[in-house]
Amino acid sequence: MSKPKIGIVGFTGCAGCQLSILDLEDELLDLLSLVDIIDFRMAMSGNKKGPYDILFVEGSIVNTKQEEELKELRTKAKVLVAIGSCACFGGVQAIRNYRNDRVIREAQYGKDADKFPVIKVKPINKVVDVDHYILECPVNKYEFLDFVKYFLIGGKPKLPNLPVCHQCKAKENRCIFLEDNIICMGPIIQAGCDALCPSYGLPCDGCRGSTLEAAYQQQVDLMVKKGASVSDVTRFLLKYNGEDPQVKEFLFKAWMEHDKNLKYGEDDKE
Amino acid sequence: MVSKLISRKKIPELVDAMIGDFIVVATTNKNNVPTLTEISSSDEVLFDTELPMISIKKLFHPAKQDLFKFNRTTGVIKSCLEESDIGVEKKIVVFGVRPCDITGNNVLDEIFKEYFRDEFYNTLRERALIIGINCLQPCYENCFCESMNSNDPKSGYDLMLTEIAKDNFIIVPNTDGGKRILRLYPDLFQEPTDEDFEKYVRTLELKKNSFKKDILVEGLPSELEDKFESRAWKKYTKECLFCGSCTFVCPTCYCFNVKDKISIDLKTGIRQREWDSCYYPEFASVAGGHDFRHEKERRFRYRYLHKFIDIPRRYNVEGCVGCGRCITYCPADIDVRDVVEDVRGEM
Ligand code: SF4
Ligand code: SF4
Ligand code: SF4
Ligand code: SF4
Numbered sequence: 001m002s003k004p005k006i007g008i009v010g011f012t013g014c015a016g017c018q019l020s021i022l023d024l025e026d027e028l029l030d031l032l033s034l035v036d037i038i039d040f041r042m043a044m045s046g047n048k049k050g051p052y053d054i055l056f057v058e059g060s061i062v063n064t065k066q067e068e069e070l071k072e073l074r075t076k077a078k079v080l081v082a083i084g085s086c087a088c089f090g091g092v093q094a095i096r097n098y099r100n101d102r103v104i105r106e107a108q109y110g111k112d113a114d115k116f117p118v119i120k121v122k123p124i125n126k127v128v129d130v131d132h133y134i135l136e137c138p139v140n141k142y143e144f145l146d147f148v149k150y151f152l153i154g155g156k157p158k159l160p161n162l163p164v165c166h167q168c169k170a171k172e173n174r175c176i177f178l179e180d181n182i183i184c185m186g187p188i189i190q191a192g193c194d195a196l197c198p199s200y201g202l203p204c205d206g207c208r209g210s211t212l213e214a215a216y217q218q219q220v221d222l223m224v225k226k227g228a229s230v231s232d233v234t235r236f237l238l239k240y241n242g243e244d245p246q247v248k249e250f251l252f253k254a255w256m257e258h259d260k261n262l263k264y265g266e267d268d269k270e
Numbered sequence: 271m272v273s274k275l276i277s278r279k280k281i282p283e284l285v286d287a288m289i290g291d292f293i294v295v296a297t298t299n300k301n302n303v304p305t306l307t308e309i310s311s312s313d314e315v316l317f318d319t320e321l322p323m324i325s326i327k328k329l330f331h332p333a334k335q336d337l338f339k340f341n342r343t344t345g346v347i348k349s350c351l352e353e354s355d356i357g358v359e360k361k362i363v364v365f366g367v368r369p370c371d372i373t374g375n376n377v378l379d380e381i382f383k384e385y386f387r388d389e390f391y392n393t394l395r396e397r398a399l400i401i402g403i404n405c406l407q408p409c410y411e412n413c414f415c416e417s418m419n420s421n422d423p424k425s426g427y428d429l430m431l432t433e434i435a436k437d438n439f440i441i442v443p444n445t446d447g448g449k450r451i452l453r454l455y456p457d458l459f460q461e462p463t464d465e466d467f468e469k470y471v472r473t474l475e476l477k478k479n480s481f482k483k484d485i486l487v488e489g490l491p492s493e494l495e496d497k498f499e500s501r502a503w504k505k506y507t508k509e510c511l512f513c514g515s516c517t518f519v520c521p522t523c524y525c526f527n528v529k530d531k532i533s534i535d536l537k538t539g540i541r542q543r544e545w546d547s548c549y550y551p552e553f554a555s556v557a558g559g560h561d562f563r564h565e566k567e568r569r570f571r572y573r574y575l576h577k578f579i580d581i582p583r584r585y586n587v588e589g590c591v592g593c594g595r596c597i598t599y600c601p602a603d604i605d606v607r608d609v610v611e612d613v614r615g616e617m
Binding site for chain 1: 519566
């Protein structure tokens with residue numbers, strides 16, 4: 001088999017996922033012996049716009065130009081993979097979907113705000129079909145590598161579908177949620193990061209997205225019982241996962257009851 | 271007489287002496303939670319402390335373990351057990367294990383040794399000597415060892431310390447390995463007198479009266495079977511986060527999942543096992559995609575059925591030892607005693 005052609009492209013995000021891939025220092029040379037990277041603007045020149053055997057897409061979609069560009073890329077890619085929170089669930093910028101985006105844009109661009117029309121922030125699967133998701137913010141470079149390896153031997157790695165607590169307990173961390181009343185999303189967030197944040201005494205903010213059956217209501221009730229306010233909790237949930245369908249559904253319900261001023265933003269034009 | 275007497279002051283000396291001859295594991299405050307760890311000085315040890323979050327099971331059935339290396343092209347496999355030096359290294363002494371954890375580990379011994387012999391578990395298990403410390407009263411509010419008959423194990427340990435008078439312990443060997451430890455450090459021990467033995471007997475009698483039963487296990491398996499459709503299961507299913515913490519901290523939970531990791535050469539790889547939990551969504555799914563316990567309620571119930579029906583019936587031992595860890599470490603405040611009683615109380 002000839003070496004598969006790979007592209008790594010970015011839309012709206014911090015480019016941290018692309019940087020993480022470059023950070024695979026020990027494995028990068030081995031990787032290059034297995035695949036041809038034909039498009040990776042962040043790292044090299046002479047990029048070709050497809051066709052790709054695998055196209056990795058970082059970032060979320062925030063305007064109509066990007067939508068067109070992504071659709072075009074999809075036609076050139078046999079397999080399209082979303083990498084990182086932004087591409088998978090909207091990422092940090094999806095907070096904008098829940099605020100007045102005119103105010104946000106004016107804060108940034110002042111009088112020129114109108115020159116930058118936007119749409120609601122979309123994870124890439126709202127625009128094109130996505131074949132696989134690689135999670136984390138920034139993307140987990142080892143899971144990225146696993147995906148490439150499995151692709152080459154004709155398979156696909158399985159998403160863990162376990163909560164962060166699984167690895168947190170295996171590492172015998174102190175449970176900061178239980179013992180220190182620090183709100184931690186570990187019980188409802190996908191494992192795979194080796195419980196990175198709780199291992200350093202920090203709460204899981206949910207950058208890997210919710211587990212398939214995340215018990216949002218129970219989790220939020222417990223966080224409130226531990227002293228968090230409903231707005232703390234919503235801010236916490238929104239941090240990475242504004243466009244995660246489970247989060248959205250939950251927030252709508254919660255807001256309906258608690259805070260009628262909060263609403264889901266409007267598009268300039270759709 | 272083989273039993274010896276040791277004063278509280280001398281116990282740290284005993285621990286330090288053993289560090290010279292063995293790998294010593296004891297409860298420390300690593301990560302700010304009580305944790306069993308290899309120690310290099312008795313200063314690290316938390317004496318008289320609550321139970322470690324994870325029991326001694328992790329020493330014999332670690333959270334993650336390499337099983338074998340394989341080569342996809344040649345088909346050759348090589349067990350990680352042969353490659354490692356587990357068998358030839360020094361013996362491990364686990365110091366200060368509570369009776370409930372000894373009983374809990376006896377359940378794992380039964381499962382991994384007798385019922386289905388697991389070489390990985392047994393190699394690690396055979397390397398360990400266990401020094402128990404007797405509980406003379408319930409150690410904390412979540413403990414219900416008396417209900418589960420777990421605070422007086424007859425086997426599964428090598429030495430047992432019992433405080434028979436203030437700051438004075440009798441140390442009783444239960445195996446040849448235990449006797450050997452006593453012989454190694456003669457200077458640290460005294461010979462017990464007849465009076466000391468009387469105190470020992472009296473202490474054990476007093477112990478019996480200090481514990482009370484929270485739940486009655488007689489007849490529990492068939493009662494729970496009758497309450498298979500109890501509404502109480504639904505109620506607790508709604509509270510549970512399905513985080514799995516209760517299963518990892520449980521000394522008798524032993525389930526694991528097996529995964530392959532492929533190297534970048536795409537030919538070689540390693541098979542590993544990792545603790546798994548029956549509370550997780552795909553735990554009971556099998557080849558072909560069928561999932562025997564997809565619904566949360568079934569999963570919630572299953573853990574109880576396994577502990578309180580299947581293990582007692584199959585192995586003739588209690589599947590729960592009443593250590594209370596699942597209560598202590600449940601973020602949703604679910605109490606195994608309440609669940610059992612609520613289910614029982616349902617008509
Ligand atoms: S600290 Fe967070 S991730 Fe860790 S066990 Fe507690 S709730 Fe779960
Ligand atoms: S602990 Fe949570 S926030 Fe931290 S890396 Fe893991 S999933 Fe992301
Ligand atoms: S079920 Fe709970 S109380 Fe019983 S042995 Fe397991 S952790 Fe301890
Ligand atoms: S620890 Fe509590 S919340 Fe987590 S799975 Fe067990 S019973 Fe459910």
